Amino acid sequence: MSNEKVTENSPPTLLGEYAGFVTRLIAWIIDNIIIAAVVAIIVAAVTFILQAFPKAVWLGLDDAVFAIAVVVGATISITVPLVYYIVLWMLAGQTIGKWLMGVRIIRTNGERLRFRDCVLRLIGYLVSAILLLGYLWILVDNRRQGFHDKIAHTFVVYSWPESVPVKPLQGSVRRIRVAAADRSEP
């Protein structure tokens, strides 16, 4: 911390600042919902096809079909998240959840992730999952890095400028009502 440049005032924009725990947690939840949906659809389709395969039933291979379904399901459950994370991290530095929440992963030197970094980060996910300590570390770390970020030498930063004007619709409706009420008064 002693050698770190510290900004005294709050930054004018969030772009490039370290992303915090809640944003990353919600992005992670969105990603896992997507992955679970994809895995469920693929596993259901494969199971349906295997069960509809008539030879297995005629030959008394029900158990074999079940075993194949389990193996295929397990393989898909592992493969889909791996492909999802590695491909999206390499292509865009962000998954769908991270894109929605406006955060991106970069290397500590500011460059894009390489395949090696992605694999290291995924292994880091497993390490972080031990008692969730690696994830909770984001809350106390100075650069908001989890164990997986430290292992892969990555940062997660905001990729959207906070200065986007947000005009809540509710406020506009309220303004209209107030104006209408003012006018109706004598």
Add this chain to the structure above:
Amino acid sequence: MAATGDPIGPSAEGPDVSDKQQEAQGAPSGDAAPVAVANGLPVPSQNAPEAELMTVQQVADRGDLELLTRFLTGIMLLGGDVLMQRIREVRGDLAAYPEFTAQTASLDEASTRDLARYLAIGLTRRGQARLVQGVRRGFDLSLGTASWAFGLVNRATDNWLMRPVRKPVESRLRLLDRESVRVIREGKVEEQKSRLLAQEAVFEIIDDVIEFVAENPEAAAWIQDILAGQTAGLTTSLRDNARQFTVSSDGRAEDLVRRMLRRPARRTLPESPLAGEPQTMYSPESAGQMVEAHEQRESDRE
């Protein structure tokens, strides 16, 4: 809506709330106990049992629910018709565009992202076609199998030995057939009522909105604002609101944890290497440079 001969009214298909109220007013049907009426609402007698109170309430609820279901059904039917009609019109207009009628396209300029997107769209299109084809084939197969099975059963049971079994089954089937026809007729009547109800109700609502906008120029300005695209789209607005909420929650969560750990609250973060700078490291040009650097390294190694 017409005041007389209301085609949407409850009288067309059995008792509704109003019918029940009429029954309660003095024309009870069956074993229903008479219920007093005040201000158009049924008022149970002092010694009315709990079950009777429930029945009156349930009947009222069912009437509203049926009306709402009918309205929603009508909205879906009308909306679907209007949408499909509009899409067909647009398709006709688009026939003049070569992009719309093209059968093939060049992939020379496509990036990896583009190719992945094209692949996903192509697979979706093929998957949809195959799914429709499969469903149609499955339906035909089911009909054929059922027809064959019925014929077989018919031939096998058309003799004096099976007649005692066949007779009750046939009467049940006739009953089922009559019931099916009745349900289909009810469905047709219901569709007409739903459409009419939705059409009239939507017009009423539109009239109300127009009246409100005419009386409130601020509302008109607000709608124009939205239509002109000066405000962010609703989705973008929601997304940005969610992002802002999570950004503020990030700091609050850290403060909470720091308090729990008895550490002083963090007022600032160390500066990020990319603070405030555009993130161009994931642009296609950057990817191209990365590939070139990799190839250079490979050639150097050779």
